[in-house]
Amino acid sequence: MKILLVDDEKSILQVIGDFLSDCGYDVILAGDGSEALQRLEELEDIGLIISDIRMPKMDGLDLLKAVRVRFPGIPATLMTGHGDEQLAIDALQEGAQGYLKKPLKFDDLLEHIAQVEARDHLEEQVLNEYNNLLRGKEGGALGEPSAQTDDFQGERANLLVLYADRDIWESAGEILEAAGHQVQFAASAEDALKLFANNIFDVVLCEVDSADFSCLDAIGKIRASDPALVAILLTAKPESEMLVRALEVGVSGLLEKPFTGKELKARVARALAERKRLVNVQHLLGDLIQGRGELRQKIVVREHHLSQLIDAAPFGVVSTEGNGSILSFNRQAEKMYGYQEKDILGCDFSVLLEEGDKKTLDGKIASAARSQHRRKDGKPIAVLVRYRIIQDDNNQRAVHLYIIEDLTKREEMESQLIYAEKMSLLGQLAPRIAHEFGTPLQLVSGNLDLASWELEKGNSTVVLEYLDSIRAASEQMNGMVKQMLNIGKPVAYVEKK
Numbered sequence: 001m002k003i004l005l006v007d008d009e010k011s012i013l014q015v016i017g018d019f020l021s022d023c024g025y026d027v028i029l030a031g032d033g034s035e036a037l038q039r040l041e042e043l044e045d046i047g048l049i050i051s052d053i054r055m056p057k058m059d060g061l062d063l064l065k066a067v068r069v070r071f072p073g074i075p076a077t078l079m080t081g082h083g084d085e086q087l088a089i090d091a092l093q094e095g096a097q098g099y100l101k102k103p104l105k106f107d108d109l110l111e112h113i114a115q116v117e118a119r120d121h122l123e124e125q126v127l128n129e130y131n132n133l134l135r136g137k138e139g140g141a142l143g144e145p146s147a148q149t150d151d152f153q154g155e156r157a158n159l160l161v162l163y164a165d166r167d168i169w170e171s172a173g174e175i176l177e178a179a180g181h182q183v184q185f186a187a188s189a190e191d192a193l194k195l196f197a198n199n200i201f202d203v204v205l206c207e208v209d210s211a212d213f214s215c216l217d218a219i220g221k222i223r224a225s226d227p228a229l230v231a232i233l234l235t236a237k238p239e240s241e242m243l244v245r246a247l248e249v250g251v252s253g254l255l256e257k258p259f260t261g262k263e264l265k266a267r268v269a270r271a272l273a274e275r276k277r278l279v280n281v282q283h284l285l286g287d288l289i290q291g292r293g294e295l296r297q298k299i300v301v302r303e304h305h306l307s308q309l310i311d312a313a314p315f316g317v318v319s320t321e322g323n324g325s326i327l328s329f330n331r332q333a334e335k336m337y338g339y340q341e342k343d344i345l346g347c348d349f350s351v352l353l354e355e356g357d358k359k360t361l362d363g364k365i366a367s368a369a370r371s372q373h374r375r376k377d378g379k380p381i382a383v384l385v386r387y388r389i390i391q392d393d394n395n396q397r398a399v400h401l402y403i404i405e406d407l408t409k410r411e412e413m414e415s416q417l418i419y420a421e422k423m424s425l426l427g428q429l430a431p432r433i434a435h436e437f438g439t440p441l442q443l444v445s446g447n448l449d450l451a452s453w454e455l456e457k458g459n460s461t462v463v464l465e466y467l468d469s470i471r472a473a474s475e476q477m478n479g480m481v482k483q484m485l486n487i488g489k490p491v492a493y494v495e496k497k
Contacts, residue, residue, distance in 0.1 A: 001025055001026070001047040001048060001113070001116075001117060002025070002026040002027075002028065002043070002045050002046050002047050002048075003020060003025050003026065003027050003028070003046075003047065003048045003049075003050060003113070004028045004030060004036055004039055004040065004043075004046050004048070004049045004050070004051075005017050005020070005027055005028065005029055005030070005050050005051075006029075006030045006031075006032065006033065006035075006036045006049065006050070006051035006052060006055070006060070006063065007031070007051070007052040007055070007079070008031055008032055008052065008055040008056060009052070009420070009424050010031070011420035011423065011424070012417065012420045012421060012424065013029055013031070014029075015413055015416050015417045015420055016050075016104065016109070016417065017029050018413060019106055019109075019410070019413050019417075020109075020113075022314075022409065022410075022413075023110065023314060024314045025113070028043060028046070032055045032056060032057045032058055033051070033055060033057060033058025033059060033060065033062055033063035033066070034057050034058045036049065036051065036058075036063055037058075037063070037066055037067075037070070040067070040070070040071050040074070046071075046074055047074075047075075047116075047117075048074070048075050048076075048077065048097070048113065048116050049063075049067060049074060049075070049076040049077065050076075050077045050078075050079065050100070050109075051063055051064075051076065051077070051078055051079065052078070052079045053078050053079065053080050053081075053087050053091065054081070054087075060078045060079075060087075060091065061078075061087065061090060061091060061094065063076075064076050064078065064091055064094050064096055065094055068094065075097035075116055075119075076096055076097055077096060077097045077098050077099060077100060077112060077116075078091045078096050078099045078100075079099065079100045079101075079102055079104060080099050080100070080101060080102065081101075081102040097116060098112060098115075100112060102421065103417070103418065103421050104417065104421075105414075106410060106413070106414055106417075156179075156180040156181055156182075157181055157182075157202035157203060157272050157275065158181070158182045158184075158199065158200060158201045158202050158203075159176060159181050159182065159183045159184070159201065159202065159203050159204075159205060159268065160183075160184055160185075160186060160192060160195060160196070160199075160201040160203070160204045160205070161173065161183060161184070161185045161186065161204075161205045161207075162186050162187075162188075162189070162192050162204065162205070162206045162207060162215040162218070162219075163185060163186075163187065163207050164207045164208070164209050165207065165209075166185075166187070168207075168257075169185060169207070172261070172264060173185065175261040175264060175265065176264070176265070176268065179265050179268075181268070184199065184201075188214070188215075189214040189215050189217060189218035190218075192204075192215065192218045192219075192222070193218055193221060193222070196222050196225075200226075201222075201226075201229060202229070202230065202271075202272060202275045203229075203230045203231075203232065203268060203271045203272065203275060204219055204222065204229060204230070204231045204232070205232050205234055205255075205268075206219055206231060206232065206233055206234065206251070207234040207235065207257075208233060208234070208235050208242060208246075209235055209236060209237065213242065213245050216233075216242075216245050216246055216249050216251070217249070219231045219249050219250070219251065220248070220249030220250065223249065223250045227250075227278070227282070228275060228278035228279045228281075228282050229275070230252055230253070230271040230272075230274045230275045230278070231246075231249070231250060231251040231252060231253075232251065232252070232253040232254070232255055232267060232268075232271055233246045233251045233253065233254045233255070234254075234255050234256075234257060234259075235254070235256065235257065236256065236257040236258070238254060238256060252271075252274060253267065253270070253271060253274075255267045310328075310330050311330050311331050312331075313330060313332055314332060315332055315403055315404060315405045315406075316330060316332045316333035316336050316337070316383075316402070316403070316404035316405070316406070317330040317332070317333060317401070317402070317403060317404070318330075318333050318349070318352075318401075318402040318404060319399050319400065319401050319402070320349050320399070320400045320402070321399070321400070322398075322400065324348045324349045324350060324400075325346055325347070325348060325349075326344055326345055326346060326347050326348070326349055327345070327399065328341070328345075329341040329344050329345065333404065336375070336381065336383075336404065336406050337352055337373070337375050337376055337381075338375045338376035338377055339376050349400075349402075351374075352373050352374060353371070353372075353373055353374065354372045354373065354374050354380060369384070369385055369387075370382070370383070370384050370385075370407065371383055371384075371385050373404075381406060381408060382406075382407040382408055382411060383404050383405060383406060383407055384404070384405040384407055385402055385403070385404050385405075386402070386403040386404075386405075387400070387401070387402055387403075388400075388401050389401075426484070433480075433484070436480060437477060437480065440473035440474070440476045440477050441473075441477070443469060443470070443473040444470050444473045444474065447466040447467075447469045447470045447473075448466075448470065450466050451463045451466035451467060451470075454466070
């Protein structure tokens, strides 16, 4: 995400900018609202604006109003100090994404950015699903096979007749042709196979009146090439051996002779309905097979992409078996701990822990904790560990996943930020400090004048009283100086208990 960071305090701007850059964000800096608008004009793909409220020239609220008009859709968050709560409320009413309180904590900052990213991702998903729905409505009802065809308009189709008695089928063929069907005849299995090689048939009518089942064998070969072909057995003597063989080659219906023209047309109509069903099933199966293949390919691509993302992650990613045996160790973990993945795989996770911290986080709910780990060279390293147990479908513990962030540089930067904010505070308090020092200095100056005057007159006792007043004023100023020095000192990071 590209973040535009706006603050008139250069030291604070630089520290926060450096931190976000180290976290992998593309950070653009601006010293006030006017400069921020200029950056927005020059750059594209700004994903978030984080701005201080109180700034010269154009403050955060005015910047927010301008962004709402000129760059709608870019979320903006304002940073506010103590006493600016009403301004923060005004900012929210103007459409701010949220506000962050000063002194700023990096954890709060990262959490807020993550929330903005999650919201943007959700909006994108909803938009994609909506577009998919629209495309589905335009292309046909959802759930229908993508290549479904209707080759049976008016229940007319191509028929192949394997006949035994030519005379019978001349009249039967006329009945079928009168119904709109196209009929071709074959006197033998060999003729049927030749016709099938050059034509597409929907229904085959096979007449068998003897022990010669060669025509049934031909149907078996034809249906091997076109499983949706419907075959009907026509016979006057439906013997068991014939029926068994017919079932073996996929014959799906029987019409006993003699039959009427009406019965023949009705049986062909049912066969065509069956043909339609089988064709649709074929299309559905084809879509399913294609979909499974595409899904399998997507899984492979996503696994590869996930592996690349984990390796490119700016934090350590370590996974272990339930017994603590390390399964994976990404590149950032290698940099943090000094181990190569090939050397650490199979080792116990405890090798990364300090002697006083030989414990593993446990629990089904994701948790996070600051901890002291140990590098390969024995040096301690301060880390933030986020932990989750990934379970299988049977709720059995499978893999323990550790997301590990090196806090060393982060703690240094937090100290720098606190120091920069203190310096900024001192600058704001300078007039008040001058006033506070002015009073005791005036006392010192006045008492010195009075003491000098009394010394000239020889009143040493009174002079001592004036000196006591001067000493008290000096001690007051000395205490104020110590307080200022304490404020100005860089603060070492103190872990919260």
